[in-house]
Amino acid sequence: MNTAMSSSSSSLSPEVLSPAAMRDNSEELFRKLLMGVSVMAGLTHLCFLLLFYKSGVTPLAMINVGSILCYVLTFSLLWHNHVVQAWMLIIFEVVGHAVLAVYFIGWESGFHFYIMLVPPVMVVSPLDNWRAKAPLVLGLVALYVGLDFFLRLATPVAVLDPSVINGLHYFNLITVLVLLIFLAGMYYRLVVQSEQELREMATTDPLTRLRNRRSVLDTSSFEAAKQRRDGRPMSFVLCDVDHFKAVNDTHGHEAGDDVLTSVARVLRTGVREVDHAARWGGEEFLLLLPETNVSGATLVANRLREAIEELRVSSKDGPLRVTMTFGVSALHPDESIDQAIARADKALYTGKHEGRNRVVMAAEDHAR
CATH class of the missing domain: 3.30.70.270 (Reverse transcriptase/Diguanylate cyclase domain)
Known part of the structure; x- marks a missing residue:
């Protein structure tokens, strides 16, 4: 019959999702990913705080206090949908903390591993186009290579017991691997969830919640x-x-x-x-x-x-x-x-x- 098709105030659900809807869904996916990262990173830095406090490395213990507060702020920003600001804060904290830790206690401590986490997350980030992402990714790569060149053989400011340094090295190595697995698993789960939501959006009338x-x-x-x-x-x-x-x-x-x-x-x-x-x-x-x-x-x-x-x-x-x-x-x-x-x-x-x-x-x- 199809009479008065336009008499309802609500339009039919679109059969194909608009680019704007896809972008919004991608940004929400990234926001949830960063929220998980914030929680994991905050707990990791709490462990570092206790470790450095007991080891007598007071500057690094204080830096970890600042890192924990940073991730609390990051989580708050993400909760209020300030994704760009939160992401920039995470990059600043990860890179800054890694550089300071390597400077204070040496390359063998393994804190430089955390910098390697940022470029992959930057690549999957939906916040900017590649013209904005590429300089940041290349800059992080250059920073890592520079740290390796200048600090790998440098004498650290605070000399810790070799057993502590060795323990930190493997702790950081394992933590980074676990974080990579966590990020990949969480991203996969969120992608699956996102696909289900997109499929529902594409097949469901938004007003009546029936099939379209x-x-x-x-x-x-x-x-x-x-x-x-x-x-x-x-x-x-x-x-x-x-x-x-x-x-x-x-x-x-x-x-x-x-x-x-x-x-x-x-x-x-x-x-x-x-x-x-x-x-x-x-x-x-x-x-x-x-x-x-x-x-x-x-x-x-x-x-x-x-x-x-x-x-x-x-x-x-x-x-x-x-x-x-x-x-x-x-x-x-x-x-x-x-x-x-x-x-x-x-x-x-x-x-x-x-x-x-x-x-x-x-x-x-x-x-x-």
Whole structure:
């Protein structure tokens, strides 16, 4: 039927995510990654604080106090979505702490390993383009090589017991490896989670939280293939809110949105788990009912029609009464999905002209 598609105040969910949505999701992924880094780094520096305090290296103990406070601030910045500032603070702390530690207690302590963590994270960072990233990455590489050249054989300011230096070396080596594994694992988990969220965004109507048009068509193709292979029935129910334009015009678009979300809730809870309810467009909805013949689909449609007729949607002007008209068709073996839905649409159109608030079976199915 597809009438009054634009009468709803809420647009259909986009079938393809915009570049802005992808970028926002990528930045949120990076923010969560840095929050995990902040917690891990803060705990690591707490261990260093205790170690240097007991070893009598007071300057480094105080530096680690500052590092802990730095990561507390970093976590706070990330919590309030100041990702760029937090990332710059992390880079400053990691590099500064590594340089000072190597200067005070020597190259063999292994604190320079932490600088190697920054370039990979910088590469996956979505915050800037490569023209901004490349100088920072190259600068960190140059800094590391410079530290190796000038400080690897230099005499440290504070000479610690060789056993302590050896312990620090392997502690730092193992910690960096663990952090790399943690970062890779966390990034992988967040990428998977992000993909799931993007998939949901791409297949779900944002207002009603039902499937969108593209998603239900993809599922219909899959179910149709099963139907043709196994010889099982499959039906479509196309339904439309009656006099929806009058709701928007009289009570406002907010009331219209409330009507759509209330109707969607009835449709979603009124079908089986194997069935699929989708927002087809505007105030139209489509139900895909696998393994259901046209008679069974008609019974489902009548049950839903009665449930919606009993529905009362609150509004500023008082409770709103809602009714819907339903068109039902079964997918025939010799027709496409579009043809079956078109027959349900024609039945819906007939129901509208016969007075609305009714269920009409497609003529071809009725004849059978």
